Amino acid sequence: MHDGAPSHYTCIVRNWLDNNFPSKWIGRRGPTSWPPRSTDLTPCDFFLWGWAKEEVYKTNPKTLTELEAQICTVLNNIPEEFLKNYSTNNVQVRLQKCIDNEGAYVEI
Secondary structure, three states, rough: EOOEOHHHHHHHHHHHHHOOOOOOOOOOOOOOOOOOOOOOOHHHHHHHHHHHHHHOOOOOOOOOHHHHHHHHHHHHOOOOHHHHHHHHHHHHHHHHHHHHHOOOOOOO
């Protein structure tokens, strides 16, 4: 944290996002607002982290160093097409369920 702000929310980070992804990034006080912990809407929460955890523990890391290395390996080797297909399709399905439920809690 810098001056009490989470690292992903500092002015430096938001300025970088604005410069590199003008009007195209999603986040707190960004061009597109996004609920910070909405598991109904955040692709990484409902898809990526569960998948990555399964992949990491396939090798049964024995030490913290092995675990950290395996996490980096798994996350650095996610095929782009895999992310596009699964996250985009899942987001659309979940958004539709939220709309159908008029914003109420959704069990998926």
